[in-house]
Amino acid sequence: MTTLFREFFLLTLLLFCSASIAAPVFQIDGNGILTGATGVDVGGTLFDVEFVDGDCVSLFDGCDSSDDFVFKEIGPAEEASKSLLEEVFVGVFDDDQTLTRGCETSSFFGCVIITPYKINPADSNFVFVNIANNRSNLSVDSFIGSSNLITFDTALFGDYTYARWSQVTTVPLPPAFYLWLTGLISLFAGYRPKKINKSIA
Template sequence: MATHHVMQTTFMDGAKMLADATRLVILAIAISFGAESQAASLNVVGGQLLGASDVIVDGSLYDVEFLGGTCIALFNGCDDVSDFMFQYQAAAISASQALLDQVFLDGASGNFDSLPQLSLGCSDSSVCHVLTPHGFTVSNPGIIDTSDVRNLASLTPGNDTILMKDNVVTLDLATSTNFTYAVWSRPVPEPSTALLMGFGLTGLSWAGRRRNRS
């Protein structure tokens, strides 16, 4: 009888821990999902747009910096497609569209749609081209394929476009007045989300071991 009571208590304790751990995992997922549903956070210093964080591209979060320089200097030598965050044309186009939809906007932080010269790397008041590399021209590995956001100085919605553009890997965009690179990266998960996920998964594992022993 006592043994039966101990087994029943152990089972109930294990079930409670399993339920608690499951709630932690669900909470962590909810926090993560909530972060992905937020608007991009613009990185603005002195009125100039340097980039953005938490840009949603095809359902995932990315950070982006606008930088001048050569492809070789900015993209780990620029000699292999793995040097690029987006390695297919369709993915690079999605990233460019995300810039138009979430970053190059007029708002309280600045008029980054109608005033393209406010983006880092662009001083031309008429247009700013922001290049996202995704591959190499088959006939010439010294030429990269890019998705080009053409951010025009216009108050008319829809005038900005996305073009496909080739670029020489050694060309230094730091000397250009209307071209810059978009350097993308994956953000580090927030500590709170990572901790919750870790605690939840650990709890699930421990509860499973307790149940197996009983």
């Protein structure tokens, strides 16, 4: 019984560890274009992201308040751009920047992914952004802070797109967890402690 319980305990650890380090799930349309990803780890918190074309006003609820953005300071916005480059733009999506929605045109700058995070307090016509540059694997990817007009429309350019983020509210448990739970319940339901006869010499 002790050995069996130990095996179930180790299995539990493996399941939860694998769930916590699971890679993002890529969202790919019927043409093989990357449209976003779910479960992107940004500073230890999971977020979903979608790549969308348009301007900040139309995409971010008017783009007139920092409350319109998930990330509100430069630090988290930088972490988000870094996570895109390390977790999402990998493999074929790192090798070929034109496979990302909004970046169908190849350019020297690569695919420019914009994460807005704060309205410029000195001029509300501008928004502070962090930019991830996903270039081919022959170049060095990078991220940098900048300031854009809130009316800057990525639909007019073939190598720019916005990253629209949302925080993951719940993390679904892996299906194997339910199998484990069923097995554990069955194990203890059928467990009967051994009767030990004590004899006094």
